[in-house]
Amino acid sequence: MIESADQFTTPFAVECSNDPNCEEAAICRFFEDLREAQTFAEVQAQRFRAVWLCEIGFYETRQGLERTDWIYFWWSEGTNWGECSGRRMGYPCDYQSELTSYEPLVDREAKKRAS
Numbered sequence: 001m002i003e004s005a006d007q008f009t010t011p012f013a014v015e016c017s018n019d020p021n022c023e024e025a026a027i028c029r030f031f032e033d034l035r036e037a038q039t040f041a042e043v044q045a046q047r048f049r050a051v052w053l054c055e056i057g058f059y060e061t062r063q064g065l066e067r068t069d070w071i072y073f074w075w076s077e078g079t080n081w082g083e084c085s086g087r088r089m090g091y092p093c094d095y096q097s098e099l100t101s102y103e104p105l106v107d108r109e110a111k112k113r114a115s
Contacts, residue, residue, distance in 0.1 A: 012037040020050035020079045049078035057102035
């Protein structure tokens with residue numbers, strides 16, 4: 001799994017493993033474009049048991065603080081994580097016990113450019 005905040009420079013990532021409970025993915029690839037990440041994830045889902053698609057996002061902690069983290073918002077059936085909810089709802093990398101609503105980094109940046 002992605003571990004470093006230094007990796008917050010590229011907005012999307014795909015992780016792949018044949019072990020859904022792995023500590024470290026066999027493949028971790030970063031993408032600037034969501035469509036490219038989705039295509040890569042779909043291809044890798046044919047090769048690996050577990051595939052996760054994540055993006056940098058902002059969510060509110062239980063203490064009411066905003067946190068920046070990688071958010072897993074799509075995963076293959078082999079992960080045993082259940083149904084995906086799509087973007088804006090996922091599992092933060094550092095805290096994966098419950099689905100969490102979040103604001104994608106790319107959305108926040110688009111709002112800044114528009115204002």
